[in-house]
Amino acid sequence: MRILNICAYTWAIGGPARIIYDHTSEVLRQGHQVDILSPMTPGEKLYPTPEGARLIPCRRTTPLSTIYREFSVDLYRYLKKHIHEYDLIHVHGIWHFGSLAPFLIPNQVPKVITIHGLLDRWAVEHSKWKKQLVTLLYQKKLLGKADLIQINNTDEEQDVIRYLGYRPPNMAIIPNGMKIADYSSLPEKGIFRKHFAIPSDRKMVLFMGRLNTKKGLDLLLPAFMKYLHQHNDALLVLAGPDDGYLAQAEEFIQLNALQDSIRLVGMLTDSVKKAALADADLFVLPSYSEGFSIAVLEAMTAQVPALVSDRVGFGDYIQAHQAAYLTPLTVEGVAEGLEKTLQDATYRENIRQNAYQMVLQEFDIQVVANRLLEEYKKIQR
Template identity: 25%
Template sequence: MEKILVISTMYPSETNPTFGIFVKNQVKELKNRGLSVDVAAVNDPRAGKLVVLKKYLIWILQVIYILLTRGWKYDVVHAHYVYPSGQLALLFKTLFRTRIIVTAHGGDLDKMAKKGQFFFKRTKQVLHEADHVIAVGEKLKIDMVTAFEVSEDKISVLNMGVNRKIFTPISQEIAKRTLEIPPPSIMILFVGNIIKAKGIEELTAAYRHLKENYRNLELHLIGAQKEPAFVKRLQDKITTNSIKDVTIHPAMEQRDIAIWIAAADVFVIPSYMEGFGLVALEAMSCHTPVVGSDVGGLHYLLQDQAGVLVKPKNKTSLSNGIESILKNDNLRNELIANGEEKAQLYDQEKLIGQLIKIYHQE
């Protein structure tokens, strides 16, 4: 039995069940295929300098302990996020010549590597020294080749895939009844971290404009409040401007999120940057039309009428994109049909086979 070590800066816990859930889902599928998988990961999403220092120190010590006590046992070390996960993975290659696979998810190239020369150089080092690099979206691959000068033949574009057993089409009527939402309601839904970079201010402004003509419209935001000051400012703006029927929900389990997505009339992902946009794919898998910013991986995922692409940081474009679905049933049906094709293409069970092939490459 092949033995894999997964190193990640995000992984769920009982307290934080959705933090890095996509990594846990992949690990579960690998185990289902008969691989032996150990995990060394950060499972605390909290911010703050002292908290971050403490949780990363504990994580680094955990990885070093594994390295020194049983590091030689692993056939592959798979790091999620280039730095610092990939840097730790390289220790196994240095000591035991272990095969190293690194997955870039977006923020590691778009944010971490841009924090300064130190982080850029470390990121570039990991990308060059890893045996194979996975980009979850086409835009990330382009960035690796152009900005980090990585050889194209060592890069695979492979996203985490959608779990179609969880994110599956169900009747909108049943979903709304389950959530106790009145049938006449028209629901706009966002799922993700409640942070400024997700474009939630623009979404709220677009919703406010649409609410003038669609009285039954509701806006639901589901996610972890990682920027409390931003959430407070958002709530104050909602109150000051008397924006009705906006609800902010805490992070939820995936099965609950799937019901909310099925109940929604439009799913919106107005991010400023996005490595792939897995949550948009999850909405497609539930047959809910998607409106997303024309950035990063969303540009590729939503093209060819699989979704409606809008200008990032632009409330007017966002409002028009949402309304195009609300008033055009033909467009809605076309988006659902094309979204289903994308969901089939990126089915998690299919993609896991491609990942295992990457593990086996020499």
């Protein structure tokens, strides 16, 4: 089978790139071929390409791409010339040009769309007028035309039903997976702390994700300050690229004189990212909206205890396995969670162990990839 993934395959995009990487690695191992068609801006850092796969970068067309996400004439030209060479096209996300382009060219190639949480109520309200326009023009119609809609959980199932007004027959719930072996040997403890001058006597609380309102930073920052008023034993690391919230975070830190207690370290990649996980005492993501948070799954696979909201995309699994502290989406709720997780070492150890066992049982990439491959084969038949 020759598969084409369409996604902005960069470090900045976060989870979807990691999902494609892990799934592609397993699909290649089983003898299939995979290409990744990625709209990008010159200078962006591309995500690593699995050995044996082919990455095809396409330049975004400016200034139109600032109005219509990922718009790329190069991407359209590539598809027009090569679309018939593929057995299946897998589009990651909606609302962007890459999710429309395969439908603009007459072809009979089966098409898969992974929603990635983009029909969540919070996500739909963001840039609402653009999404209403796209909905009116084509988005609902394209979901109906897709041969398979992949969703990650029952919450996302309800999001699709609410958006379309009916349950499409071409929808399957398949969670994201994790290549567990990649986290079996982390860098030696202390490397990240030394590099960023984080004292060894302070617990390291790690936030890792785009600096965006939806990630719950408006809750985390004041909640962490409340915790510090009671205990001066922790330091918060905010790791991720700016996605609209960096200036607010910097202002909060400056106004409250928290320069010694909060570090902004930018986007972490490769071994530096793993070094951060190795040194973290707690991972935090009080997010308002996630399709299926790969950052949380990475932290759990790296055996870091976690404090998260139930909106990270697999809250039902987390609750069933008691695999993290599930926080309410309030400042007080996050502050109480920090108090419990940072002051109770036994509790941290319990949720750490539970989370790792959950990953082994539910989210091993080999199991998840095989489920998706079976769905691929069904729509080909």
